[in-house]
Amino acid sequence: HYLKVTLKPVIDEVGYLTETSLGLLSPQWHPCLLDRHSCFSSENLRYYVDKVFREIVRSSISCPTLMCDVFYSLRHLAAKRFPNDPHVQYSAVSSFVFLRFFAVAVVSPHTFHLRPHHPDAQTSRTLTLISKAIQTLGSWGSLTKSKLSSFKETFMCEFFKTFQEEKFTESVKKFLDDVSSTESKEPSGVSEPVHLKEG
Numbered sequence: 001h002y003l004k005v006t007l008k009p010v011i012d013e014v015g016y017l018t019e020t021s022l023g024l025l026s027p028q029w030h031p032c033l034l035d036r037h038s039c040f041s042s043e044n045l046r047y048y049v050d051k052v053f054r055e056i057v058r059s060s061i062s063c064p065t066l067m068c069d070v071f072y073s074l075r076h077l078a079a080k081r082f083p084n085d086p087h088v089q090y091s092a093v094s095s096f097v098f099l100r101f102f103a104v105a106v107v108s109p110h111t112f113h114l115r116p117h118h119p120d121a122q123t124s125r126t127l128t129l130i131s132k133a134i135q136t137l138g139s140w141g142s143l144t145k146s147k148l149s150s151f152k153e154t155f156m157c158e159f160f161k162t163f164q165e166e167k168f169t170e171s172v173k174k175f176l177d178d179v180s181s182t183e184s185k186e187p188s189g190v191s192e193p194v195h196l197k198e199g
Contacts, residue, residue, distance in 0.1 A: 056134070
């Protein structure tokens with residue numbers, strides 16, 4: 001449910017736009033064709049990545065209580081195990097929630113019931129690029145020159161240079177703080193609301 005609330009609208013948008021005839025869409029809505037053999041459309045990819053990233057970092061209020069409890073425990077254990085490295089407690093949580101949760105759901109939405117079927121090749125390519133971007137943005141302290149140089153694709157290295165801004169790191173940190181806090185959260189929208197009537 002948390003994935004559906006957070007990602008399904010934008011995943012549906014990506015699927016719709018890539019499945020629709022390009023002749024009926026304005027240029028800014030064309031799919032992201034980013035490789036050595038096709039048009040470099042960084043504006044389109046930037047739009048999708050910004051939107052997915054924004055939805056994720058805004059979703060902490062919807063994160064189920066059980067997940068928050070797990071993230072709190074994970075963060076606490078990481079801080080205890082590596083007391084001299086304050087970044088580890090964040091990277092321990094971010095590597096799970098971004099790499100093993102959100103990024104996987106983006107690249108394979110049908111597996112998580114976000115889409116009814118396996119995406120076509122063009123949609124799959126776009127989702128793969130978005131997933132790579134989310135993995136990198138979510139990795140604590142990853143937006144460094146050394147990390148960027150590890151990309152096999154030079155065009156992705158160039159693309160991520162546009163994300164080397166403190167606001168992205170701060171957004172990730174705030175999100176991780178929120179989902180791994182000790183404050184109890186009620187699961188948002190997991191069940192239907194109960195209506196109480198008087199008289």
